[in-house]
Amino acid sequence: MIGGVFFPKKSNNLISNSWLKIILGSWDDMGNLSWASACLAHIYRSLCNASARAVKEIDGAMFIFQFWAWEHLPWIAPKVDPDKEWGPDHPLRHEAYGCRWLGETTCDNLGAHKLEEYRRRLDHLWEAELKFDPYPERIVAHHVHKFPLHPGQWCTRVPLICHHIVEWHLPDRCLRQFGREQCIPLDVPESQKGYHGKDGRQGPTNWPEEYKPLIRLWNVRQGQDIVTASHVGRMGYHDPYLETYRRQSVRYMTPEGAADGALVDGIERIHDLARTADHSAAGREVGMIRRIANNLLGCMRARGRDHRRYPPVPPVRPPPV
Structure with missing residues (x-):
């Protein structure tokens, strides 16, 4: 045994x-x-x-x-x-x-x-x-x-x-x-x-x-468990935990996976820049860039990714042991 x-x-x-x-x-x-x-x-x-x-x-x-x-x-x-x-x-x-x-x-x-x-x-x-x-x-x-x-x-x-x-x-x-x-x-x-x-x-x-x-x-482990709220729904792609995870971790195991991930991240970045740009200065071109980026995200099935941005608040940390 x-x-x-x-x-x-x-x-x-x-x-x-x-x-x-x-x-x-x-x-x-x-x-x-x-x-x-x-x-x-x-x-x-x-x-x-x-x-x-x-x-x-x-x-x-x-x-x-x-x-x-x-x-x-x-x-x-x-x-x-x-x-x-x-x-x-x-x-x-x-x-x-x-x-x-x-x-x-x-x-x-x-x-x-x-x-x-x-x-x-x-x-x-x-x-x-x-x-x-x-x-x-x-x-x-x-x-x-x-x-x-x-x-x-x-x-x-x-x-x-x-x-x-x-x-x-x-x-x-x-x-x-x-x-x-x-x-x-x-x-x-x-x-x-x-x-x-x-x-x-x-x-x-x-x-x-x-x-x-x-x-x-x-x-002395009794009573030292980590207490957080129950999880409900999906976790947003820009949740503070996931942002930290992506900064500290190796996200992909294959070159193809890394390339696909970089492509989606890049398209999302273009989409965000077009959304926050001064439309009066760029006119129709900015709106067109945004629509193209949005369509590409949809084609890659990435629209299922929750793109919400979270406010810069300190994350909840569990108490140290």
Whole structure:
């Protein structure tokens, strides 16, 4: 279970000797550990390592990440037989919700499974193609009693620890997945960033002692969840969060996606300049430029993009941990 399911490494089913003390301990001690947070820390570190250019493989409990992708990006998910969809009469209704993917599925909608095709689709992804909060309330209500933590703690900024691995759980970067209004997220405290470089090759280390400040933060996580308003409707393209995201992030994975994005941004800029220009000076030409830009935006399906401009007010920030 440890080496092959929840904490798999590239060494297949081999496990580190750091697990022996836990495995050889009592069942009561094992039951008091937060296995889910440790598994999530391991997944976060695996994704981080896999983002390096020279890395060709990935480890970790990727079935969990795959389930997340299928739920949030339906266009890449296999099709489940409607008669076997999860519901009150499903034979696995008392198990984890991810078990619904264990039934018969078809993959006709996945195309040729080419990496280039997935990158292209992600570069041209529209908001309607992404389910931010795919879990119906009836699903959450059915399973919530199984979780030892209050659902509010799903939105807690807290360090996740698994032996030498420390990864921050930063839900303020994806609050819409929890049905909340997205704010501009805080950065990880500078004093905590050094822990991310620990890779277990430092030799024998007393990790509970080494990570005592982080364990202290974990122990006081109750009541530290991020509170924002419920999200309603669509997020405008010029929302303060999205403006910040575009300034700080790599927006595209392919040259074609970057070219298309630059084209739409440029046309929108022309449209805005024509709208705010002095029409008495430019006359019919400015109006014509505006109409052309508007038509081009419509032809590129970009009219579905919310072009509202937001007032320059300070964004709401969550309280620091």
